[in-house]
Structures are given as structure tokens and as C-alpha cells.
Amino acid sequence: RLSTIVGDACIEAGFTGDQFEVDELYPTLVRGYWTSQARAASELIRGLQRIYFFDLPEYDQKLWGLLRGRDPVAWIPHEDLTVGSENVLTTSREQELEFPRKVHLAYASAETDYAPTKQTSERLSSNVRVRSEMGVECFVNLEADEAAQRAAILHKSAWAEFEGRAEFGLSEAYCELVTSDVVMVEIEVGVWKRFRIEELTWSQGILE
Numbered sequence: 001r002l003s004t005i006v007g008d009a010c011i012e013a014g015f016t017g018d019q020f021e022v023d024e025l026y027p028t029l030v031r032g033y034w035t036s037q038a039r040a041a042s043e044l045i046r047g048l049q050r051i052y053f054f055d056l057p058e059y060d061q062k063l064w065g066l067l068r069g070r071d072p073v074a075w076i077p078h079e080d081l082t083v084g085s086e087n088v089l090t091t092s093r094e095q096e097l098e099f100p101r102k103v104h105l106a107y108a109s110a111e112t113d114y115a116p117t118k119q120t121s122e123r124l125s126s127n128v129r130v131r132s133e134m135g136v137e138c139f140v141n142l143e144a145d146e147a148a149q150r151a152a153i154l155h156k157s158a159w160a161e162f163e164g165r166a167e168f169g170l171s172e173a174y175c176e177l178v179t180s181d182v183v184m185v186e187i188e189v190g191v192w193k194r195f196r197i198e199e200l201t202w203s204q205g206i207l208e
Helices: 002-012 041-052 144-162
Strands: 062-064 074-076 088-091 099-108 117-122 130-141 164-167 182-188 191-196
Touching: 002 041, 041 130, 099 144, 117 144, 130 144, 164 191
Parallel strands: 074 182, 099 130
Antiparallel strands: 088 164, 099 117, 182 191
16 A cells, blocks of 8 residues: 555654654555665655655644645635735746657556556647657556556646746735645636645745
8 A cells, every 4th residue: 555655664764653644645556666776765755756646745743645636725816915925927838848748657567577668648739839758767566557547647747737837925814724735826817726835935924
């Protein structure tokens, strides 16, 4: 189980059982992973995060294993974006980025006796530039169908992140927000976008 592997890695990294909570990861089955040498706990967790799409934020004096794709915890209207803070939305078009047309997932497979194996996801669009390709390597033992599904999710996630990033300030009314929370933000009047919080800092009474 994913929860068992992540929990063991947390303990290996020096955390005690009361310093992390990973029960939400329990339903995810991991068939195993290939390794030629002992992996650091942090490297193991990052590799699993890449394929099983979860975050491990730290708050309330604990690490929390949380699956992505959760419902928004807050809807933030435009008027709640703090006046005087720097509210910035950077889009892929402003950066002139090319969305990846293909994502190649290289993985370990017991079906092929752990010989190099690859699944590819391809997406096309008439609205954005789709020319580049992206490669992702993982050491997890996947079956072909599961690898194809993971490649498709990686591709969709990459496109979502290429859509843009935002920096904005909020008042203390939103102090319960934590990293990895999903929020809906009215970036301009009548225009809402979904964001996952990657970083939070307090600056002169403003939550950035």
C-alpha cells in the first residue's frame, strides 16, 4: 500500500509515528518498485509523488499525505484579494511556452522482466502551441494499462500547470489555508480559476 511505503520512508527520514498522517493514501496499491541501490527516503517519496499524484505538506506539526484532485476548500472573490499586495497571474501565452504534445512515461515492468518500457500520451489543440515532448522516468512496477493511464494524467497535469501561475495576497480571514489546498480564485470580475497552493508566507499581516 502507498500509505505503508510513504510511512516507512517518513520513519527512515527521522519522523516518529505521531508526526505524520498518511491514511488517505491507503487505498492506492503499489506493486513494487525497482532499485539497484538503497534510495534516500526523500528520493523515494518524490518518485512516488510523481506517479501517484499526492502532496506531503507539513502543518499542525505533522506531515500529511494528501491525494490531489480534491474539491476546493475556499472560493475567493476578487474583492478579497488584498489591496496593496502584488496580485499577478502569469499565463503560458505570456511566457510563450509550448504545451507538450507528447508525454513519454518510462517505467519498470515485471511483465517485461524490468526491461525499459514506455507509454506515450499525445494531445493536440487548435488553441495553444503543442510541439514539444516531455519525458518522465519512474521506478514503480506498473502494468501497461496503468502506465498508459498515469501517462495521460501526467499529460493533463502538465497542461494544467502550463496554463499559468498566480501570486496574490489575502487577509487573515483565510489564515486556515495550508499548502496543497485547492482554491477557486476570481482573478478578475466574473473570471474564476482553480489553483493548488504551493507556497504560503505571512508578510505584514498579509497571507501571500
